[in-house]
Each structure stands twice: as C-alpha cells, then as structure tokens.
Amino acid sequence: MTEDSRSKKSIAELRREYSQQALAKSEVCENPIDQFTEWFKQAFSADLLDVNAMTLSTATKQAKPSSRIVLLKGIDESGFRFYTNYGSRKGRELKENPHAALCFYWPPLERQVRIEGKVERLSRSASGDYFEQRPRESKLGAWASKQSSQVSSREELEKQFQEIKQKFKNKxxxxxxxxxxxxxxxxxxxxxxxxxxxxxxRICYEKSDTGWNIFRLAP
Known part of the structure; x- marks a missing residue:
C-alpha cells in the first residue's frame, strides 16, 4: 500500500488479519499468574518496546472512569504492582473506589491480557524498597511534581525541580x-x-473460593 493510498483510508477501513498463533484452553496453565508470566517472558524475549506498559483504568465512587498508561513494576502470586503519587487522579480514585482494571497489549504477538481486581496500597517499607532502586532524577521528579495538579507553565515545573534538586544536593x-x-x-x-x-x-480465569475457574469466551 502506498503512502498516498494509506492516507486516504478512513478509520473504519483500518484493519489487519491476525494469524500468528492459537490459544487452547487445554494448553494454558492452571494458574493465570503462571500463564501471564509465560506470556510476559515471550513478549520480553521478542524485544518489544515498553513491554511492561499497561493501561490502568480507575473510576470514582460515581463510576466515572479514567484510563492512562502506567508501568508494571512487579508480579507474584498476590498480584500486580505499580507506583504513583497518591495525590494524582488515579491515586485519589483508587482511594475512594479500590476496584480497577489493567490491560496489556503486545501488537507484534497479536496478544492482549485484561485484568480486573481490587487494589490496595503497598506497605511503606515495600514502597521504600522500590524507591531506592529508582534513578536519582526520578526520585527528584517524584518530590517536585504534584502529579495531576495544574501548573502555570513548564518553567514553573522546571523551577520546582531545581529547587528540590538543590534541597537534596549531596543528600x-x-x-x-x-x-x-x-x-x-x-x-x-x-x-x-x-x-x-x-x-x-479468549481464555478467561475467574477466582472462586476453591481456586481459578477457566473457560472460553466467544470473540
């Protein structure tokens, strides 16, 4: 397809076929965390850009939703971990409505994973352990940015960053x-x-009192 013909296509005409792999219920892991870990390893091995990027959807108590991309920073049997400013929009919404959804999309592998569940804050020690691993500039950014609040200009934001940088100089x-x-x-x-x-x-897992129920969904 030429660049000219591509530019003339409407949004409704944009489509592609998916034909790389299949997913059978009989072949998936009994535990969805194990299945996710296997898919994540394959996506990582494929050198995909931002392989740990995921859409996080939250909602207010009135069920008004919002979504944004955040980065997965850990996974184990307990669940999926990410970090943010508690005062951000997502932080505020999770405080008043602790139910959320995640979505990973890996186009080259023609795969996505959708996750729904309840969210809770990690302990201060767990947050501190991760914070210590961050680059110094990222640590300064966390202090300088009142995430999701209005700022008058980029210059104001840069000024706040420099003030914080000076405050923690050699500290x-x-x-x-x-x-x-x-x-x-x-x-x-x-x-x-x-x-x-x-x-x-589409293979779905739902948690029950006895474990995970696995079933197929119509596309």
Missing part, C-alpha cells in the same frame, strides 16, 4: 509520604490471542 533522597505503591489483586484475567476472520481465542 539521600527519602521516599515521599505522598508517593508509593499499589497492588492489584486479580479476580478475573482474560488472555486474548488474535485469530483469522476475527475468530479470536
């Missing part, structure tokens, strides 16, 4: 009280594999 930078981690404990995880003719494979 250790502590984890801010207003910054830390969250853990999403999954209740439902869906693995989506693109297939030809839009007959996609």
């Amino acid at each position: 250790e930078i502590p984890v801010p009280d207003f910054w830390g981690g969250f853990l999403l404990r999954p209740q439902r995880i869906e693995f989506w594999q693109g297939r030809e003719g839009r007959m996609h494979d």
Whole structure:
C-alpha cells in the first residue's frame, strides 16, 4: 500500500488479519499468574518496546472512569504492582473506589491480557524498597511534581525541580509520604490471542473460593 493510498483510508477501513498463533484452553496453565508470566517472558524475549506498559483504568465512587498508561513494576502470586503519587487522579480514585482494571497489549504477538481486581496500597517499607532502586532524577521528579495538579507553565515545573534538586544536593533522597505503591489483586484475567476472520481465542480465569475457574469466551 502506498503512502498516498494509506492516507486516504478512513478509520473504519483500518484493519489487519491476525494469524500468528492459537490459544487452547487445554494448553494454558492452571494458574493465570503462571500463564501471564509465560506470556510476559515471550513478549520480553521478542524485544518489544515498553513491554511492561499497561493501561490502568480507575473510576470514582460515581463510576466515572479514567484510563492512562502506567508501568508494571512487579508480579507474584498476590498480584500486580505499580507506583504513583497518591495525590494524582488515579491515586485519589483508587482511594475512594479500590476496584480497577489493567490491560496489556503486545501488537507484534497479536496478544492482549485484561485484568480486573481490587487494589490496595503497598506497605511503606515495600514502597521504600522500590524507591531506592529508582534513578536519582526520578526520585527528584517524584518530590517536585504534584502529579495531576495544574501548573502555570513548564518553567514553573522546571523551577520546582531545581529547587528540590538543590534541597537534596549531596543528600539521600527519602521516599515521599505522598508517593508509593499499589497492588492489584486479580479476580478475573482474560488472555486474548488474535485469530483469522476475527475468530479470536479468549481464555478467561475467574477466582472462586476453591481456586481459578477457566473457560472460553466467544470473540
């Protein structure tokens, strides 16, 4: 397709076929965390850009939703971990409505993973442990930015950063009280594999009192 013909296509005409792989219920892991870990390893091995980027969707008590991209920073049997400013929009919404959803999309592999569950704050020690691993500039940025608040200009933001940089010059930078981690404990995880003719494979896990129920969804 030439550049000219591509530019003339409408949004409704944009489509592509999916034909790389299949996903059978009989072949997935019994535990969705194990299945996610396997898919994540494959995505990482494929050298995908921002392989740990995920859409985080939150909502207010009135069910008004908002979404943004954040980075996965840890996973184990308890769930999925990420970090942010508690005063940000997502931080405020998670405080008043602790239910959220995550979505990973890896286009080259024709895969996505959707995760739903309840979110809780990580301990201060866990947040501090991760904060210590961050680059110094990122630590300063966490202190300088009142995330999601209005600023008059880029210059004001840069000024705040320089002030914080000077404040902590030649000093250790502590984890801010207003910054830390969250853990999403999954209740439902869906693995989506693109297939030809839009007959996609969708294998879903739902948590029960006895473990995980696994079933197929229509595409």
